[in-house]
Amino acid sequence: xxxxxxxxxxxxxxxxxxxxxxxxxxxxxxxxxxxxxxxxxxxxxxxxxxxxxxxxxxxxxxxxxxxxxxxxxxxxxxxxxxxxxxxxxxxxxxxxxxxxxxxxxxxxxxxxx
Amino acid sequence: xxxxxxxxxxxxxxxxxxxxxxxxxxxxxxxxxxxxxxxxxxxxxxxxxxxxxxxxxxxxxxxxxxxxxxxxxxxxxxxxxxxxxxxxxxxxxxxxxxxxxxxxxxxxxxxxxxxxxxxxxxxxxxxxxxxxxxxxxxxxxxxxxxxxxxxxxxxxxxxxxxxxxxxxxxxxxxxxxxxxxxxxxxxxxxxxxxxxxxxxxxxxxxxxxxxxxxxxxxxxxxxxxxxxxxxxxxxxxxxxxxxxxxxxxxxxxxxxxxxxxxxxxxxxxxxxxxxxxxxxxxxxxxxxxxxxxxxxxxxxxxxxxxxxxxxxxxxxxxxxxxxxxxxxxxxxxxxxxxxxxxxxxxxxxxxxxxxxxxxxxxxxxxxxxxxxxxxxxxxxxxxxxxxxxxxxxxxxxxxxxxxxxxxxxxxxxxxxxxxxxxxxxxxxxxxxxxxxxxxxxxxxxxxxxxxxxxxxxxxxxxxxxxxxxxxxxxxxxxxxxxxxxxxxxxxxxxxxxxxxxxxxxxxxxxxxxxxxxxxxxxxxxxxxxxxxxxxxxxxxxxxxxxxxxxxxxxxxxxxxxxxxxxxxxxxxxxxxxxxxxxxxxxxxxxxxxxxxxxxxxxxxxxxxxxxxxxxxxxxxxxxxxxxxxxxxxxxxxxxxxxxxxxxxxxxxxxxxxxxxxxxxxxxxxxxxxxxxxxxxxxxxxxxxxxxxxxxxxxxxxxxxxxxxxxxxxxxxxxxxxxxxxxxxxxxxxxxxxxxxxxxxxxxxxxxxxxxxxxxxxxxxxxxxxxxx
Numbered sequence: 001x002x003x004x005x006x007x008x009x010x011x012x013x014x015x016x017x018x019x020x021x022x023x024x025x026x027x028x029x030x031x032x033x034x035x036x037x038x039x040x041x042x043x044x045x046x047x048x049x050x051x052x053x054x055x056x057x058x059x060x061x062x063x064x065x066x067x068x069x070x071x072x073x074x075x076x077x078x079x080x081x082x083x084x085x086x087x088x089x090x091x092x093x094x095x096x097x098x099x100x101x102x103x104x105x106x107x108x109x110x111x112x113x
Numbered sequence: 114x115x116x117x118x119x120x121x122x123x124x125x126x127x128x129x130x131x132x133x134x135x136x137x138x139x140x141x142x143x144x145x146x147x148x149x150x151x152x153x154x155x156x157x158x159x160x161x162x163x164x165x166x167x168x169x170x171x172x173x174x175x176x177x178x179x180x181x182x183x184x185x186x187x188x189x190x191x192x193x194x195x196x197x198x199x200x201x202x203x204x205x206x207x208x209x210x211x212x213x214x215x216x217x218x219x220x221x222x223x224x225x226x227x228x229x230x231x232x233x234x235x236x237x238x239x240x241x242x243x244x245x246x247x248x249x250x251x252x253x254x255x256x257x258x259x260x261x262x263x264x265x266x267x268x269x270x271x272x273x274x275x276x277x278x279x280x281x282x283x284x285x286x287x288x289x290x291x292x293x294x295x296x297x298x299x300x301x302x303x304x305x306x307x308x309x310x311x312x313x314x315x316x317x318x319x320x321x322x323x324x325x326x327x328x329x330x331x332x333x334x335x336x337x338x339x340x341x342x343x344x345x346x347x348x349x350x351x352x353x354x355x356x357x358x359x360x361x362x363x364x365x366x367x368x369x370x371x372x373x374x375x376x377x378x379x380x381x382x383x384x385x386x387x388x389x390x391x392x393x394x395x396x397x398x399x400x401x402x403x404x405x406x407x408x409x410x411x412x413x414x415x416x417x418x419x420x421x422x423x424x425x426x427x428x429x430x431x432x433x434x435x436x437x438x439x440x441x442x443x444x445x446x447x448x449x450x451x452x453x454x455x456x457x458x459x460x461x462x463x464x465x466x467x468x469x470x471x472x473x474x475x476x477x478x479x480x481x482x483x484x485x486x487x488x489x490x491x492x493x494x495x496x497x498x499x500x501x502x503x504x505x506x507x508x509x510x511x512x513x514x515x516x517x518x519x520x521x522x523x524x525x526x527x528x529x530x531x532x533x534x535x536x537x538x539x540x541x542x543x544x545x546x547x548x549x550x551x552x553x554x555x556x557x558x559x560x561x562x563x564x565x566x567x568x569x570x571x572x573x574x575x576x577x578x579x580x581x582x583x584x585x586x587x588x589x590x591x592x593x594x595x596x597x598x599x600x601x602x603x604x605x606x607x608x609x610x611x612x613x614x615x616x617x618x619x620x621x622x623x624x625x626x627x628x629x630x631x632x633x634x635x636x637x638x639x640x641x642x643x644x645x646x647x648x649x650x651x652x653x654x655x656x657x658x659x660x661x662x663x664x665x666x667x668x669x670x671x672x673x674x675x676x677x678x679x680x681x682x683x684x685x686x687x688x689x690x691x692x693x694x695x696x697x698x699x700x701x702x703x704x705x706x707x708x709x710x711x712x713x714x715x716x717x718x719x720x721x722x723x724x725x726x727x728x729x730x731x732x733x734x735x736x737x738x739x740x741x742x743x744x745x746x747x748x749x750x751x752x753x754x755x756x757x758x759x760x761x762x763x764x765x766x767x768x769x770x771x772x773x774x775x776x777x778x779x780x781x782x783x784x785x786x787x788x789x790x791x792x793x794x795x796x797x798x799x800x801x802x803x804x805x806x807x808x809x810x811x812x813x814x815x816x817x818x819x820x821x822x823x824x825x826x827x828x829x830x831x832x833x834x835x836x837x838x839x840x841x842x843x844x845x846x847x848x849x850x851x852x853x854x855x856x857x858x859x860x861x862x863x864x865x866x867x868x869x870x871x872x873x874x875x876x877x878x879x880x881x882x883x884x885x
Binding site: 010011012014015033034035056057058084086 | 616617618619620621622661662663664666667670
């Protein structure tokens with residue numbers, strides 16, 4: 001069946017990730033603007049006497065549903081494209097998908113990808 | 114559909130294939146080579162068809178209301194019908210014989226069955242129903258009954274306008290809030306938006322009540338264009354769609370023989386502006402008329418209340434007008450000062466004054482005087498009220514006299530999914546969105562002018578930021594900005610997309626990314642803050658999709674990092690003393706006295722050694738003489754405190770220097786209670802929307818031993834006196850100061866010395882003084 005690959009990455013890495021995935025023949029992906037924190041945590045900044053609480057770090061969330069067989073390749077490409085080697089590069093995780101349906105045609109399963 | 118038993122086709126002359134009128138005319142007929150069938154023809158065909166449906170019974174009439182009543186039916190219009198009767202026992206049966214065939218046809222139906230009295234009662238209680246019934250028109254049956262209804266409804270409408278005007282206005286304003294302004298939207302609702310079809314119908318209703326003249330000439334032409342466009346939209350989209358969506362614009366433009374959609378939108382915007390302006394004028398006439406009527410029993414002549422707002426500008430009966438005896442031909446700055454006064458006070462500018470200014474005011478010189486620039490900044494900084502004032506000025510050709518470049522962006526559509534507005538409205542909206550951010554920057558004037566000009570390059574070939582930067586630079590020179598500030602404006606326009614682009618697409622951990630931004634703002638932290646505020650204002654004026662907390666977070670992070678790279682910078686330093694001050698200092702005053710020199714708009718006061726409160730007293734006396742201090746510098750010369758202010762007279766000429774000098778001497782000697790005299794003046798203070806609250810910050814100044822307090826606040830009469838008095842009372846010693854006014858905002862830096870300054874206490878006192 002299919003896998004859902006979800007990645008939370010640095011915003012400026014989106015173009016690279018898009019390029020890497022389309023090189024693998026991935027036709028579509030979903031992108032959303034998200035905020036959160038991981039090991040970076042929130043931090044406090046002081047500028048011109050005023051304190052700014054930076055609770056969440058802006059990230060981009062990329063979601064793509066792929067054939068089971070392609071999942072490992074996609075994850076590798078994604079990780080390689082999103083990496084800067086610094087803190088806050090993000091996470092990628094893979095979940096199993098029970099069913100996929102293309103809304104327009106009603107096709108199901110791998111045909112709907 | 115042709116298969117429908119009640120349906121026919123309206124290709125060719127209306128109803129010609131069916132003179133008996135047994136079939137519903139097809140209101141959806143596509144455009145033939147000669148365009149759509151005329152609306153009156155379509156209405157007549159509907160009339161004939163409907164007349165054929167009504168059985169010949171005495172005491173019953175079929176009446177068309179709404180658009181069919183006006184014979185302005187467009188494709189896919191519903192028909193509004195009233196079946197009038199005098200109490201016929203079988204009226205339900207008669208009604209069904211009319212309604213069922215209509216229900217079975219593709220024509221939408223809005224229907225009612227009433228006696229004349231019932232219909233009039235509905236019109237009295239429901240403004241919307243009344244608006245439709247005002248257009249009641251006989252279709253079939255008992256003509257006398259139909260005429261009775263039309264006469265009764267119009268008589269009731271005329272008899273008591275007070276009964277419905279309030280509700281009509283509320284409905285209208287609610288509709289405008291929901292649908293926005295037709296002229297400035299990229300996907301406008303032709304019917305409901307401000308300046309749309311419904312406003313033209315409302316104008317007619319006001320004319321029925323004999324409150325205003327019936328719309329004619331340009332308003333009628335404008336109305337016809339909107340109806341044509343809506344008709345074409347209904348036909349090309351094949352549905353009752355009133356929003357001129359981007360996807361439909363090309364087809365509608367082609368159907369109306371326009372070269373392209375932009376040309377169509379340009380004309381539609383122009384038409385809606387005509388209607389919106391006529392609507393505003395009509396409502397103002399109505400207000401004036403009603404207030405006069407109310408006063409009538411008390412006094413025969415209406416009172417005229419005048420309140421001065423600026424030099425040569427007064428408020429009179431709810432409008433901003435030129436003061437009596439003012440000759441616009443002598444004062445090129447008057448139009449922009451007039452506009453600023455109207456926007457700041459949030460009072461509509463009077464039409465006849467705008468007309469006089471448009472005809473008589475001489476052009477501004479090639480380089481504007483500072484007072485004109487200050488007025489422009491005040492106008493833009495007024496926030497929301499600036500939009501309608503700007504629009505009124507533009508309608509009278511004043512804006513193009515200030516900015517000849519404006520003509521090119523007026524009503525200029527933009528094909529961009531993020532944008533809601535035409536370029537001109539987007540620019541004004543960006544300035545309005547920038548106004549509340551004025552306290553965040555040290556140069557609100559650059560922010561407001563940058564916002565007004567940031568997209569001025571749109572509509573020309575090439576990258577609009579680059580093209581616009583060149584145009585904005587030339588405009589900045591004309592506005593009288595310094596070379597440094599002109600360069601700032603050029604950079605703001607050139608890089609107005611840089612922060613958003615960089616923050617979302619570049620690695621903020623990479624020093625090269627930050628260096629690019631630092632370079633763009635010439636390593637100037639003040640300009641960086643202005644660019645940050647401009648980025649936000651631009652996004653706010655673009656549309657809901659252009660900005661989010663997510664993007665704001667990224668941009669703020671970028672700006673913060675660039676600030677770290679730039680370092681804190683140094684606060685603004687007091688300007689060097691002008692030569693005149695030192696000339697006057699040849700005769701230095703004795704203890705407890707002061708020497709005054711008045712040179713043009715510059716007043717220099719030198720106190721004797723040990724003189725206290727020199728700053729607040731000088732500021733207070735200036736305020737009492739109705740001088741608006743727009744720049745001030747404070748320092749010492751040979752142990753003597755020195756205050757140099759530059760001030761503009763609020764009304765007319767500078768005061769007599771001898772009088773000013775005498776008052777200043779009395780005040781410094783302690784023989785004139787400035788604070789009390791000023792608070793007495795508060796009563797006549799200018800009213801208007803409250804400005805954003807004041808803000809203070811403490812800036813480190815590495816170069817001297819002083820602590821710098823920066824105040825950003827909305828300007829008002831006596832502000833400088835109140836703030837400096839608060840500082841003096843709190844025990845802080847003001848070694849120097851730099852007061853700058855940008856339209857209706859001030860940015861003041863006070864260099865404070867003295868051991869053990871209580872920053873919290875001083876800050877609180879200053880904020881309280883600035884807020885009152």
